[in-house]
Amino acid sequence: MAEEKSPRPAVEETMIIGSGPAGWTAGLYTARAKLNPLLITGNDYGGQVSITYEVENYPGFPEALSGPELVEKMKEQAEKFGLTVEYDHVTEIVTDQHPFLVRTASGKEYKSKSLILCTGARPRYLEVPGEKKLMGKGVSYCATCDGFFFRGKDLVVVGGGDSALEEGLFLTKFATKVRIIHRRDELRASKILQDRAMAHEKIEFIWNTVVTSINEGEDGSVVGVTTKNTVTGEVSELKTDGVFVYIGHLPNNDLYHGKLHLDEDGHLITDKRMRTNVAGILAAGEIQDKVFKQVATSVGQGCSAAMQAEKFLADLEAEGYHDMGVDPREFPTYAPFVAATPAKATEQELVPA
Numbered sequence: 001m002a003e004e005k006s007p008r009p010a011v012e013e014t015m016i017i018g019s020g021p022a023g024w025t026a027g028l029y030t031a032r033a034k035l036n037p038l039l040i041t042g043n044d045y046g047g048q049v050s051i052t053y054e055v056e057n058y059p060g061f062p063e064a065l066s067g068p069e070l071v072e073k074m075k076e077q078a079e080k081f082g083l084t085v086e087y088d089h090v091t092e093i094v095t096d097q098h099p100f101l102v103r104t105a106s107g108k109e110y111k112s113k114s115l116i117l118c119t120g121a122r123p124r125y126l127e128v129p130g131e132k133k134l135m136g137k138g139v140s141y142c143a144t145c146d147g148f149f150f151r152g153k154d155l156v157v158v159g160g161g162d163s164a165l166e167e168g169l170f171l172t173k174f175a176t177k178v179r180i181i182h183r184r185d186e187l188r189a190s191k192i193l194q195d196r197a198m199a200h201e202k203i204e205f206i207w208n209t210v211v212t213s214i215n216e217g218e219d220g221s222v223v224g225v226t227t228k229n230t231v232t233g234e235v236s237e238l239k240t241d242g243v244f245v246y247i248g249h250l251p252n253n254d255l256y257h258g259k260l261h262l263d264e265d266g267h268l269i270t271d272k273r274m275r276t277n278v279a280g281i282l283a284a285g286e287i288q289d290k291v292f293k294q295v296a297t298s299v300g301q302g303c304s305a306a307m308q309a310e311k312f313l314a315d316l317e318a319e320g321y322h323d324m325g326v327d328p329r330e331f332p333t334y335a336p337f338v339a340a341t342p343a344k345a346t347e348q349e350l351v352p353a
């Protein structure tokens with residue numbers, strides 16, 4: 001039974017933006033810390049995990065469970081301790097005043113002393129016929145997550161960067177053959193990965209080729225792809241049991257341009273305590289992690305960000321800044337991170353919108 005929700009205060013202690021694994025975890029921890037948190041779900045309720053057919057690698061669930069089931073469990077657990085959930089989408093955050101302002105698509109405006117940004121990322125889709133329908137039925141964007149389901153199968157990887165090659169190499173542990181389809185005749189991936197992939201007996205490259213559709217068999221799963229040669233225009237049919245797409249991963253960073261430091265790929269820059277360059281604004285999950293990109297890692301980061309938010313608020317109270325007249329960027333405990341932030345990150349005046 002969920003606890004009775006208290007009326008919203010004029011100024012929130014903390015707000016969480018995003019309803020993926022990082023967001024729910026931040027919600028759970030800040031709720032148990034009695035911060036009366038408010039979570040705004042965003043348009044993609046549950047985040048990427050909600051489009052995951054089966055999650056087998058999240059500890060505590062040996063029988064595996066579907067992505068949407070995991071989302072509901074995370075939500076239920078956080079609500080049990082008092083998390084308030086708003087089904088809305090944030091359109092703007094104002095970070096140069098304290099409390100921060102959060103504006104939403106439904107026209108609401110909130111004030112909050114701290115923010116935990118968990119807006120995640122999304123895979124770039126091929127946008128070809130069959131792709132959406134066959135997600136989880138042979139189409140995947142995560143070899144670490146789904147490779148295991150393809151033991152003894154014939155697979156296709158689409159892409160030519162580091163991720164495509166890394167994941168292609170990983171898939172050779174399970175697959176009998178991995179064909180990497182790339183639209184050009186040379187790869188963007190690092191030389192060491194190229195050498196490894198090209199030397200691998202299970203990997204074959206198909207150059208100057210794009211996938212134009214992913215084809216469904218009678219059992220409702222992937223049976224092949226239709227391809228087109230970008231030089232000759234020749235159309236071919238290729239049989240395969242699975243398609244792994246690695247043509248880019250896009251952080252959901254629209255809210256942060258010109259406000260918070262982003263790296264060259266558009267992820268928020270944080271320190272180990274999940275602090276962004278503005279005191280009181282934390283970030284967790286794939287919006288700041290482009291390396292691990294898992295439910296378990298996003299959950300861990302959501303936990304860290306929540307604990308740090310709690311510490312920030314306690315320090316804020318203890319230092320007497322609770323009158324809100326202070327610029328949070330001048331908050332004393334924040335100084336070490338500003339000093340430690342690499343010069344490139346602080347000087348790089350944010351990735352242009």
Ligand SMILES: Cc1cc2nc3c(=O)[nH]c(=O)nc-3n(C[C@H](O)[C@H](O)[C@H](O)COP(=O)(O)OP(=O)(O)OC[C@H]3O[C@@H](n4cnc5c(N)ncnc54)[C@H](O)[C@@H]3O)c2cc1C
Pocket residue numbers: 017018019020021022023040041042043044045046047048049051052053054055056057058088089090091118119120121122123140141142145146252255284285286287293294295296298
């Ligand atoms: C197809 C697929 C299968 C996967 N399978 C697995 C698996 O089996 N195991 C595993 O460990 N990992 C898996 N992953 C990866 C895992 O889903 C992600 O690592 C994880 O979901 C990242 O969590 P997150 O909380 O950072 O963000 P996300 O899950 O990306 O969620 C982001 C949230 O932010 C919200 N948001 C964005 N912008 C706004 C805004 N302006 N206002 C309000 N809210 C906003 C969105 O609505 C969404 O709720 C898979 C990923 C994909 C795509």
